Amino acid sequence: MYEDIALWHGECQKAVLSGKGRYMGMIYCGKHLLTGDGKTHLTDAAVVVNEAGKIQDVGTKADMVQKYPDEEVKDYGDVTLLPGLCDMHVHFGYYYSQPDQYNYDDYMIAYYAQEQAKTALSLGITTVRDLSSPHNLCKQLRLAGEKGYCRVPRIIHSDAGMCMTGGHGHDDGIEEVDGEWEIRKEIRKQIRDGADWVKILTSNRTSIPEFTQAELDAAVDESHRVGKKCAVHAGLQPALQMSIDAGFDTIEHGTFLTYDQVKQMAANGQAWVPTMTAYTVLYEFCKEKIEAGFDSGDRIAAKAIKDMAFFEPAYNAYKDNFKKFYDTGVTVCTGSDMVLYEAPPLPINRELELMVEYGITPIQAIETATSNPAKVLDLEDVMGQLKPGLEADMIVVKGNVAEDIKAVNNLVDVYMSGELVYESK
Numbered sequence: 001m002y003e004d005i006a007l008w009h010g011e012c013q014k015a016v017l018s019g020k021g022r023y024m025g026m027i028y029c030g031k032h033l034l035t036g037d038g039k040t041h042l043t044d045a046a047v048v049v050n051e052a053g054k055i056q057d058v059g060t061k062a063d064m065v066q067k068y069p070d071e072e073v074k075d076y077g078d079v080t081l082l083p084g085l086c087d088m089h090v091h092f093g094y095y096y097s098q099p100d101q102y103n104y105d106d107y108m109i110a111y112y113a114q115e116q117a118k119t120a121l122s123l124g125i126t127t128v129r130d131l132s133s134p135h136n137l138c139k140q141l142r143l144a145g146e147k148g149y150c151r152v153p154r155i156i157h158s159d160a161g162m163c164m165t166g167g168h169g170h171d172d173g174i175e176e177v178d179g180e181w182e183i184r185k186e187i188r189k190q191i192r193d194g195a196d197w198v199k200i201l202t203s204n205r206t207s208i209p210e211f212t213q214a215e216l217d218a219a220v221d222e223s224h225r226v227g228k229k230c231a232v233h234a235g236l237q238p239a240l241q242m243s244i245d246a247g248f249d250t251i252e253h254g255t256f257l258t259y260d261q262v263k264q265m266a267a268n269g270q271a272w273v274p275t276m277t278a279y280t281v282l283y284e285f286c287k288e289k290i291e292a293g294f295d296s297g298d299r300i301a302a303k304a305i306k307d308m309a310f311f312e313p314a315y316n317a318y319k320d321n322f323k324k325f326y327d328t329g330v331t332v333c334t335g336s337d338m339v340l341y342e343a344p345p346l347p348i349n350r351e352l353e354l355m356v357e358y359g360i361t362p363i364q365a366i367e368t369a370t371s372n373p374a375k376v377l378d379l380e381d382v383m384g385q386l387k388p389g390l391e392a393d394m395i396v397v398k399g400n401v402a403e404d405i406k407a408v409n410n411l412v413d414v415y416m417s418g419e420l421v422y423e424s425k
Helices: 002-020 061-067 106-122 137-146 180-192 213-225 239-246 259-268 276-292 299-306 308-326 348-357 362-368 371-376 405-409
Strands: 026-034 041-049 055-060 072-075 079-083 085-090 125-130 154-157 197-201 229-234 250-253 271-273 394-398 411-416 419-423
Touching: 026 061, 026 394, 041 061, 055 061, 085 106, 085 371, 106 125, 106 137, 106 411, 106 419, 125 371, 137 154, 180 197, 180 213, 197 213, 213 229, 213 239, 229 239, 239 250, 239 259, 259 271, 259 308, 276 308, 276 348, 308 348, 348 362, 348 405, 362 371, 362 405, 394 405
Parallel strands: 026 072, 026 079, 085 125, 125 154, 197 229, 229 250, 250 271
Antiparallel strands: 026 041, 041 055, 079 394, 394 411, 411 419
16 A cells, blocks of 8 residues: 555656656755765765666766766755655644634645645755644645645645644644544544655653543554554653553654653654654743743744643653664654744754754764655655655755754755755745
8 A cells, every 4th residue: 555655756746846847857956965865975976867766876976977978967966855744744734822812724825825834844854743733735735746836845634633623723623532432533534635654642741641542542543453653642651551551553742752752762663753843942932031021912922832831851751762762772763743833834854953062973864854754654665765666755954964954955956856946035
């Protein structure tokens, strides 16, 4: 089934882009190249892209030019060539924090989601996993991209997330379901309607788990029974242990995980999407508002500040534990989950910076946004590395990312399947 998704995505991109422009063989050169495997850094390197928009070869510039003498050469100079980035936790249709959300009917939500997709490409994000947007939104946005109505990144998505009645997100478009069979039925409906993943939410700001163990077990069993992977929003104990034991494929946030739990996840093959930036930005936002004195009529600020007692220890937990957890060998994936009004959109660049600040290397950080997501999404044969046979999803940034992760902010060009989809002005 996952092989079918991979083939489908590749073919759709070719169909769309062939209407946008002509493919041609090209050798792209740069002073630095990171393949995305977490260890390989080439210098004076080149990527050969064939007429089908796939990577033909990777190596030194001298070798590639000699091996393919008839191909046109584009030398970017002092840049780093990287795989297109993947944001593993987005909400393209999350309009609920907009101050005028009453204006957001189905049409406005679609326009909003389209703008989010456009923003993603402008940040070098060529693949996203959307983990809860309004019903059918991401399926239709992806279809619009396939038809050439707009440019969008590669979209993998759940439908709306699922919570217990009155649970986390129930007033933000999340489906309320109770009991094993209600959960199974909702999963079946969402898969019928085109969902690629299943999303469950089982903790909020308190230690009370929102689903029972039996309900979580049923969610995983039903998802896996029909060949779908599942993600769980869980940040506190005991919901974290319950989610790990249930067997969710990815733990979203995992804010107060323990070292032993992360070792268990690594042994189980479960991935961690920490979304540290979301909590860091919320902590910094609240701290700034409190220090400056805020207008009690500011609904968004008031709601955030109410949770300051959660955000500060969350911020510290990530800072203190990220490197120890990473070193267990657990698969870490980069996700932004940024829905705060006027916060930086899709800030996986900041997420990568935090990872490096907390102790891993820039090359390792890039792996969390490239080949690790490809592995979790079962798209290793499609994207995630600069590697022969994969789609030519590639970004070009000024500087040496291997030495300075902040170089990812200096975006020059973005390619999807060999087609230029964004260029800085």
